[in-house]
Amino acid sequence: MNFSSFLIMRHEILLLVITLVLLVAEIFIPNNKKSSTVHLAIFLFGIHTALGFMALDESSLFGGMFHTNNLIHFFKNVLNIGVFILLLQSADWLQEKIVTQNRGTEFFILLFFSLLGMYFMISAGDFLMFYLGLELSTLPVAALAAYEILKRSSSEAGIKLILSAALASGVSLFGISMLYATNGSIYFNDIIEVITSNNLTILGFILFFAGLSFKISLVPFHFWTADVYQGAPISIASYLSVISKGAAVFILMILLFTVLKPLMHVWENLIYVIALATMFIGNLFALRQQNMKRFLAYSSIAQAGFILLGLITGTQLGTATVVYFVMIYIFSNLAAFGVVQAISLKTGKENMDDYNGLYRTNPKLSLIMMLALFSLAGIPPVAGFFGKFFLFTAAASKGYYLLVFLAVVNVTISLYYYLLVIRAMFLRQNDNPIPFFKNKIYMRLGLIITVIGILVLGLYSPLYGYIYELSTVYK
C-alpha cells in the first residue's frame, strides 16, 4: 500500500475529506452565518466533481475487494454531476427551511456518506464490499427522507424507506449467503470461475436480485416508491429517483454481465418478465396521479423498466446503451424535479391542477418542464429520444422484437401522462395561476445545466462513442 494506490480511491478519499471539512467547519461557523455552509458545501463538491475527471487506469485494491476501471470511473463522475446539480437545485430550500433550523451540515454529511456508499458499491470486487456499500448508501437516505421533521408525511417516508430497505438488504444478504454456499467464495473473480447453474445458486441469485430490485424499484418491489417520494423532501425524492437508482442499475449490470453471466439463461427470462411488468404497472399507475411527486415516482418506475431492455442483452452494446440512457435519465429527471422543487418552494403547490396556465405566468419554467418531459417520453430532438432508441436497438439486436414493440407501446402510454402535464401548463387556463417569480442563482444554474444536458447529450454523438469505447470491459 503506497501513495499511488490511494490515488485509485481518489473519489472516495476526496469525498470523505470534504465531509470531514464540513464537519469541522460546522464548529467554527457562527450560528448567524450558518447559511454559508451551503455555499461551502457546493463549492467543495464542485471542486470534487471537477477533480474527478482526471484520468485513471484500471486497477484493484485490498486483494480485489475494491475494483475500478474507466467505465466505473466515468459513472462515478456522472453521479457526481448529478449530485452537484441536485445540490444547486436544493440550495434555496436548504437556506430557507433547513439552515434556519440549524441542521444544514448534517444534511450534507448524510448525503455525501450515501454517495460514498454508492462509490463503494459500484467499485465492489466482492460481495462484502458490495453489501457494505449498499447499506452505507441506503441508511443515510432514510434519515434524509425524514428530514422535514415538522411534516408527518416526511417521517412516514423515512420509516417506510428504512423498513423496506432493511427487508431488501436482508433478502439480498440471504441470497449472497447462498451464493457463497455454492461457490465457496465471495470474491467476484473467484465466483466467475466456479459458478454453475444449480438450483441453490439460482435461488440465491433470485433473492439477491430481489434485494437490488427494491433499490431500482422494479415491480413487484416498487410499493415503497410513490409513498416515499411523496413524503420525502423533493431533493431526496430526486436523489432516490436518479442517483440511487442509477447506481443500483449500474452495479446490477456489472454483476449480471460478469459474475452472473453463466446464469444468463435464467436472468434473461426473469428480466424479460420484470421489464414488462415494471413498464406496464409503472405507466398505468402514473396515468391517474395528481401529485407531481407521485407522478414522477411512477414515471421513474416505468423508466426503470425501459432500462431493463438494455440489461437483457449482456453485450457491450447493452452496457453502452444502459450507461448512456441512465446518464440522460439523470439529467431529464433532475430537470423535472428541479421545476417541481422551484414551484413547491415558492408556492407550496405540488398538484398537477396547480400547474394550469403556468406557461402564461412562468414561460421559462414551463419550457424547461416541457423539455424534461419530452426527454423522459423520448421525443426528438432532445436526448431522451436517443437514449430510448438505442436501448430498443440493443434489445432488438438480440431478437426481442416483441419486447421492443411492447416497450414502444409503453412509450405511447407514458406520452399520454407526460402530455397531461404539458396540457395543464400550456392548454389550460387558471383563475388563480402560480404567480410569476424569479429563481435565485443556484436554482437557475441547476436548471440551466440540466437543460444543456438534455439538449446536448443526444445530438453530440462522440459522447456515445466514448461510452461505447469504455464499455468494452463488460460484454
Place this chain on the structure above:
Amino acid sequence: MDILSFFVIMPVLAIIALVFTKGLKQARMVAIFGGLLQFAMAINLLFAYFKERSVNDSIMVFVRDIVWFEQFNIHYAIGVDGISVALILLTSIIVLAGVFISWKMDDLPKEFFISLIVLSTGVYGFFISIDLFTMFLFYEIAVIPMYLLIGIWGSGPKEYSAMKLTLMLMGATAVLLVGILGIYFNSNADGGALTFNILEIAKVNIPFEAQKLFFPLTFIGFAVLGALFPFHTWSPDGHASAPTAVSMLHAGVLMKLGGYGVFRVAMFLLPLGAIEWSWFFIILSATGVIYGAFAAIRQTDLKYINAYSSVSHLGLVLFALLMFNKTAWNGAILQSLSHGFMTALFFALIGMIYSRTHTRDITKLGGLLKVIPFISVIYVIAGLASLGLPGFSGFVAEMNIFVGAFQNEGMFYRIATIISVSAIVVTAVYILRVVGIMLMGPVKNNEYLNLPKATWFETTGILLLLIPIVGIGVAPFWLSEMIMKSLQPFIQGVL
C-alpha cells in the same frame, strides 16, 4: 453548406429569430420572411435539380453523408430525387400560404409560428433523409408540435382531439420502430455491415421471412399518418379542431409523409413482403376510399366533410402504390401533390368562411355566392378540382391511378379498381351537395348579408394554392416526367 441542409437549418434560424420578437406584427414579419425564403429555396432546388439531373444519373442527387453515431452506423445522410423535390416544393408553398392565412393570430403569435416552423422542419427533414434513423427522428419532430398547435389554438373539443391525434400517430411509431429495427438488423443479410442507409439497404436481399414479418409493421407505421382505414379516426377529429393553418399544413403536407414513407421505406426496401401482403392492404385502402367518400356525404360540418374527403383521397394514394405499376405510382405521387394543394385550399376557404359566419354547419349557411363571391367561386373551383374535372390537377392524378391500376391483370385487382373508381361519383355527390346548400339559394341568415370581402393576405394565400392546382392540371408533363424518371429505381428494384 449544401443546398439541402438549408431546409433544416433555415427553420432553426427562423425559430431563433422568432424567440426575440415581440407581439404579433414582428412575429408575423419574421414568419413571412422565413416562409418566403423557404419558398425561394424550394424553387431554387427545383431548377438546381433539373440541372443536376441532366448530368447526374444516380438515384439520389445532392447526396451528403456525415457519420453521426459511428457505432450504430447512423449517418446524417441526405439526398433528393424528383419525388422529394416535388413534395418539398409542395411543403414550402403550403407553409407560406399557411402563414398568410394566420395573419390575425392574436393569441400567443410567437409560439404559434414557432410550432408551425418546427412542424415544417420535421417535414423537410423527412423528405430529404435517406437514412432511416434521421427519417424516423424527423417524423416524430413533425408530429409532436401538432399537440400544442391543436391544443392551444384549436376550437371545439380541442384537448380531446389533440390527445387522440398525438397518441394515435405516436402509437403508430411503435410498430414503425419495430419495422425499422427489423430492417436494420437484416441489412447485413448479404454479408455487409448493418446500416440505416436506404440506398444501401435497397441493394441487400433481405430474407423473405423477415420481409414478410416486417413489411406490415413498417407499412402500418407509416400508413396511419396516411389515414389508412381503420386507423384514420384521428384525422377527422384532429382536422376539425385544428386552427386553419394547421389543418392546411396537416392535411396538405403531414399526411403525405405517410404515403412517402410507405413508398420509400416499406415498399422500396421490402419488395417481396410488399407483394406478399399487397392483397390485404389493397382491401384496407380501397375500403378507406369508399368509406371516406360515403362518410363525407353524411357530414354537415365543413371541416369533417373535407377531412373524410382526405381519408378517401389518401386511401387512393396507398391504393395506387400497392398496384405495382408505374403509371399508378406516378398517379399516386401526383395525387399526393394535387390533394396537398386542394385540401389546403379547402381548409383555407373553410377558415375564411368560419371567421366571417362563425359557423361551419352547412345547414345554417346558404347563398354565400351572393355575399362573398370571390371566396365562394374559389370554393367551387376547388370542389371541381377535387372531384377530378379535367383541367385541374385532380384529373391528371386520378386518371393515372385508374389507368395504371386497371392494367393489372387478375380479377381481384380489377374488382378493387372498379370499386375505387366508383368513389369518384360519390365525391361528386358530396362536393356538389355542399356547393348547392352552402353557396347557392337564398341567404338564410340576415346577419350574413354584410360579410367582409377577402383581404389581400387571404387572396395571396388562395392564389398561392390555386396556381399549382391549375398549373398541374393544364401542364402536367414536366412534373410527370420528373416523377417518372425518379420511379426508375423503384421499377427496377420492386417490379
